Amino acid sequence: MGEPLGTWTRTDTCGGLRDTDIGRQVTLLGWVHRTRDLGSLVFFDLRDREGLTQVVVREGNAALPVAKRLRSEFVVGVRGTVQPRAADMANPRMATGAIEIDAAEIRVLSEARTPPFQIADEVAAADELRLKYRYLDLRRPRLQSNLGLRHRVAMAVRRYFDARGFWEIETPVLMRSTPEGARDYLVPSRVHPGEFYALPQSPQIFKQLLMIAGTDRYFQIVKCFRDEDLRADRQPEFTQVDVEMAFARPELIFDLIEPLMEAVLGVIGRSVDRPFRRMPYAEAIARFGSDKPDLRCGMEIADLSGFFADCGFAPFREAVAAGGVVRGFVVAGGARYSRRQLDELAAQARQGGAAGLVWVRRGEGGAVQSPALKGAGEPVLARALAECGGGESDLLLLAAGKPDSTSKVLGELRLAIAREARLLAADAFAFTWVVDFPLFEWDDGEGRYVSVHHPFTSPHVEDLDRLEESPGSVRAQAYDLVLNGSEIGGGSIRIHDAQLQSRVFRRLNISDEEARRRFGFFLEALEYGTPPHGGIALGLDRIVAILAGESSIREVIAFPKTAAAVDLMAGSPSPVDERQLTDLHLRVARSD
Numbered sequence: 001m002g003e004p005l006g007t008w009t010r011t012d013t014c015g016g017l018r019d020t021d022i023g024r025q026v027t028l029l030g031w032v033h034r035t036r037d038l039g040s041l042v043f044f045d046l047r048d049r050e051g052l053t054q055v056v057v058r059e060g061n062a063a064l065p066v067a068k069r070l071r072s073e074f075v076v077g078v079r080g081t082v083q084p085r086a087a088d089m090a091n092p093r094m095a096t097g098a099i100e101i102d103a104a105e106i107r108v109l110s111e112a113r114t115p116p117f118q119i120a121d122e123v124a125a126a127d128e129l130r131l132k133y134r135y136l137d138l139r140r141p142r143l144q145s146n147l148g149l150r151h152r153v154a155m156a157v158r159r160y161f162d163a164r165g166f167w168e169i170e171t172p173v174l175m176r177s178t179p180e181g182a183r184d185y186l187v188p189s190r191v192h193p194g195e196f197y198a199l200p201q202s203p204q205i206f207k208q209l210l211m212i213a214g215t216d217r218y219f220q221i222v223k224c225f226r227d228e229d230l231r232a233d234r235q236p237e238f239t240q241v242d243v244e245m246a247f248a249r250p251e252l253i254f255d256l257i258e259p260l261m262e263a264v265l266g267v268i269g270r271s272v273d274r275p276f277r278r279m280p281y282a283e284a285i286a287r288f289g290s291d292k293p294d295l296r297c298g299m300e301i302a303d304l305s306g307f308f309a310d311c312g313f314a315p316f317r318e319a320v321a322a323g324g325v326v327r328g329f330v331v332a333g334g335a336r337y338s339r340r341q342l343d344e345l346a347a348q349a350r351q352g353g354a355a356g357l358v359w360v361r362r363g364e365g366g367a368v369q370s371p372a373l374k375g376a377g378e379p380v381l382a383r384a385l386a387e388c389g390g391g392e393s394d395l396l397l398l399a400a401g402k403p404d405s406t407s408k409v410l411g412e413l414r415l416a417i418a419r420e421a422r423l424l425a426a427d428a429f430a431f432t433w434v435v436d437f438p439l440f441e442w443d444d445g446e447g448r449y450v451s452v453h454h455p456f457t458s459p460h461v462e463d464l465d466r467l468e469e470s471p472g473s474v475r476a477q478a479y480d481l482v483l484n485g486s487e488i489g490g491g492s493i494r495i496h497d498a499q500l501q502s503r504v505f506r507r508l509n510i511s512d513e514e515a516r517r518r519f520g521f522f523l524e525a526l527e528y529g530t531p532p533h534g535g536i537a538l539g540l541d542r543i544v545a546i547l548a549g550e551s552s553i554r555e556v557i558a559f560p561k562t563a564a565a566v567d568l569m570a571g572s573p574s575p576v577d578e579r580q581l582t583d584l585h586l587r588v589a590r591s592d
């Protein structure tokens, strides 16, 4: 039903016209955003990805009948003259708010059904509806701007690496499984009955092979696939900025990635302070209760065990005697918390697994107040408060127990307080490197040690002699990049020696035979002259989401899946024809 475009060519976008364009004849092409029919006069806003422009059609104008027929989301062409808006109609909040188009001709190129939700208002439509009609959802200015931002970040990344001699090299999507700790998506082979490709959890092995192949510096903006149990804000396919370089040391990787983040933040006109803080894993766990510490809100956790080892407050004294700790942090201005707020914090701490939460503050005249005052005595509590830098108006929160779990509870409390007090500004960017992760962690379910990163991560050379006797104490040459409490990247220096690689596989309870079967080609490759190498992968979706101020990566992915890994628009996954299954030598086991 639409008219043809004919020879109409866009002269300007819907976001570009200013008062300096007044008097020009223009042609705009776009969507009708909203219309206002005032009888003898019709206004409508025309929208494209660059913005909105007001069009006006007055009585006596031959285009008026067409203008009256327009509905939201019709695609139209408008030809007319740029004119100033009447003084009382100018809209300083709109980029094009000083002008409007006096339409001479309107062409309806395509009509539209009434959309299932309004594009024009940003009022949240139900998530399911948004995903089912994603192409309509994407028309909304917020998502358009997110996609534009994502593009600009990707381009900044490419320019950055290109300028430093990194080559973008594509790696296979149909490949052999690489262990990153998640489940593989498998693709059955038609020509090799009973055999499967895996979709890459990451290009880890390939990028290492590229180093062995002498390509020296590699990067790739690449899709990775992990069939994980559904966790908050994960997507089964996601995008990494994957990087590897020969002759790498952790310092070289930091020096490469910090200016990259500077370039990326430059996309939104922000700068960063460098160098980023570098924090050993053990310190992150002790001082923030997390391996992804959010540094926007202070409130670092201090160890105060020494103050309470001999005190009269039994829960603290006994915790220290049992090899545990007393730790706490200061809430600036927290002295004014009401009893109810304090009780709520204590309840939250107990919910998190703490035996209890003790608060300390100064009341009227500076006297120390605390539920532990009687047992511990004023001097000890006053010293603990002073040790943490707590002043008259502050509040010290203390918990006791095993070291890691105590910090974890306090760390959660710290974040809850920061969220409540709005200390986690979306436009503050606090980066930190977390380094020296343990190489292995014990997995109760599997009854064996597993890699904290992946099995190709190099141990610290000084810790090598503990690999067999005390694997839990071996540190990895691994690092995570954390931004505002989110892990936005992780990497390591790799093992470049086949024998050490075999030793690590053995320690992971992967037998020589299994290692040969799964990674034989890679172990063999390591024997042909392997440069020391290392790299990192950054989560592009998360980085863009943080820059865009979005809490979910879904808002920066054009066609995301639901939390249940479903594409609601196209309807996948979906059953396939029996014929296809036969071709693939597959039979579906039905549960009925």
Ligand code: ASP
Pocket (backbone or CB within 6 Å): 180, 201, 202, 203, 204, 243, 453, 490, 491, 492, 535, 536, 537
């Ligand atoms: N392949 C790793 C990952 O996907 C990153 C790396 O070690 O470079 O997490």
